[in-house]
Amino acid sequence: MEDKIIMSAKEVNRIRVLQKIMDRQVSQVDGARIMGISDRQVRRMIKKIRGNGIASIVHQSRGKPSPKKMDKELREKTLCLYEEKYPDFGPTFAHEKLRDHHGIQISRETLRQWLILDNLWQVRKRKKRDLHLWRERKAYEGEMIQIDGSHHRWLEDRLDQEICLMGYIDDATGTVFGRFYEYEGVFPALDSFEEFVKRNGIPESIYIDRHSTYKTTRKASVDEDLEGLESNTQFQQVMKSIGVKVIFARSPQAKGRVERLFETLQDRLVKEMRLEGVSSIQEANTFLENYLPTFNKKFSVTAKEKVKLYKKVSDEFDYKWTFSLRIKRTIGKDFTIQCFNRLFIVKNPYLALKGQKVLVKQALDGDLQFETKTKILSVKEITQKDLELVKKAQKALKKQLKKRSAFRKSKKSWMDKFYFGKRRVQLVK
Numbered sequence: 001m002e003d004k005i006i007m008s009a010k011e012v013n014r015i016r017v018l019q020k021i022m023d024r025q026v027s028q029v030d031g032a033r034i035m036g037i038s039d040r041q042v043r044r045m046i047k048k049i050r051g052n053g054i055a056s057i058v059h060q061s062r063g064k065p066s067p068k069k070m071d072k073e074l075r076e077k078t079l080c081l082y083e084e085k086y087p088d089f090g091p092t093f094a095h096e097k098l099r100d101h102h103g104i105q106i107s108r109e110t111l112r113q114w115l116i117l118d119n120l121w122q123v124r125k126r127k128k129r130d131l132h133l134w135r136e137r138k139a140y141e142g143e144m145i146q147i148d149g150s151h152h153r154w155l156e157d158r159l160d161q162e163i164c165l166m167g168y169i170d171d172a173t174g175t176v177f178g179r180f181y182e183y184e185g186v187f188p189a190l191d192s193f194e195e196f197v198k199r200n201g202i203p204e205s206i207y208i209d210r211h212s213t214y215k216t217t218r219k220a221s222v223d224e225d226l227e228g229l230e231s232n233t234q235f236q237q238v239m240k241s242i243g244v245k246v247i248f249a250r251s252p253q254a255k256g257r258v259e260r261l262f263e264t265l266q267d268r269l270v271k272e273m274r275l276e277g278v279s280s281i282q283e284a285n286t287f288l289e290n291y292l293p294t295f296n297k298k299f300s301v302t303a304k305e306k307v308k309l310y311k312k313v314s315d316e317f318d319y320k321w322t323f324s325l326r327i328k329r330t331i332g333k334d335f336t337i338q339c340f341n342r343l344f345i346v347k348n349p350y351l352a353l354k355g356q357k358v359l360v361k362q363a364l365d366g367d368l369q370f371e372t373k374t375k376i377l378s379v380k381e382i383t384q385k386d387l388e389l390v391k392k393a394q395k396a397l398k399k400q401l402k403k404r405s406a407f408r409k410s411k412k413s414w415m416d417k418f419y420f421g422k423r424r425v426q427l428v429k
Contacts, residue, residue, distance in 0.1 A: 005055050006062060015054060018045060078104055079118060091115060093268060137172050141303045142310035144171040146207045146258040149184030152266055158279040166192040169258050172303040175296050176261060180284045186213050186234045191364055194323040201310030205245035207255055215248055234325050242322060321369055325362040330355060344379040
């Protein structure tokens with residue numbers, strides 16, 4: 001019984017043309033043109049057929065196992081590790097972990113196909129996205145920083161609450177900075193920006209959304225109107241004081257780099273912290289110290305221009321009072337200042353202080369500083385008991401003044417008998 005020769009339709013068609021060439025029905029040049037090969041190749045194929053038969057032009061590896069075929073033991077080991085340690089990891093992320101931590105050297109696509117065959121990974125269809133014009137990256141590092149906060153179950157069930165990641169990404173390089181907080185607000189925004197400035201310097205501009213922390217809908221006050229100023233949030237006031245331009249985005253797509261960053265981190269960072277057993281905000285921030293440099297080394301790009309636009313901060317720069325809340329208050333007639341539901345009295349008052357405007361700064365650690373246009377005031381907080389004692393003293397003083405005025409009115413004088421009119425003086429009976 002003759003062995004069967006497995007051939008493709010293309011090879012069968014070639015045999016038919018080659019047979020006609022050998023029977024001198026078709027020339028070698030015309031046959032080569034029909035098959036889409038060179039006439040030199042035609043001559044080699046005819047030589048093979050005459051020497052070893054039709055089977056000689058069939059690929060010699062057909063029907064044989066591939067020499068690159070993976071070992072079954074390696075496949076089973078890989079899938080067992082995936083199910084045990086990385087069950088919800090995507091093929092790309094799982095491939096990195098298997099390579100770095102277990103020394104398994106296979107391609108990402110091989111792992112993906114194995115996972116699909118064992119129903120451990122579902123093929124995802126690409127979503128149809130609305131057309132959005134792509135914006136070119138900024139040319140200089142530090143020219144623009146995109147900032148946003150992401151509330152998410154970053155620590156999964158190890159912490160029974162959502163926490164917020166304040167994320168920063170340089171538009172030119174994609175370099176990332178971040179810190180975790182309980183919420184997104186003015187204190188987390190200022191604290192994270194202070195840490196960012198300590199590491200990099202002051203950027204030229206920032207790109208943020210219209211969250212109430214950054215953009216207010218409040219109308220300008222009377223004082224602001226008189227000075228020709230707009231109403232600013234606490235965050236805007238601080239940015240203005242250090243010369244940072246604030247740009248507000250009108251849609252999430254406009255700040256796409258930081259939005260895509262959160263998509264990546266909500267997948268990768270969550271799983272990395274799970275593997276390390278991170279279970280608190282403090283531990284998460286400590287983890288970021290080591291994680292982000294590696295992340296940036298892997299995913300950041302080189303800026304178009306080499307010059308960095310970050311402004312260097314001097315050693316004398318006052319971080320504490322620069323990154324602080326600011327409110328304006330007026331000194332009362334009794335030299336007291338009321339702010340943050342507390343009452344303070346000036347220690348060394350003088351008459352000119354009455355009615356003066358005071359800028360009250362509250363540092364992130366809760367300390368307060370009172371500034372006039374020319375000096376920093378020394379104040380003392382008055383408790384409710386102190387206030388009651390002051391009021392009692394004031395009442396007692398008023399009573400004394402009333403008694404004195406009454407005594408002066410009751411005292412008789414030799415002038416009491418006289419009445420002073422416009423034209424004459426007459427004796428009053």
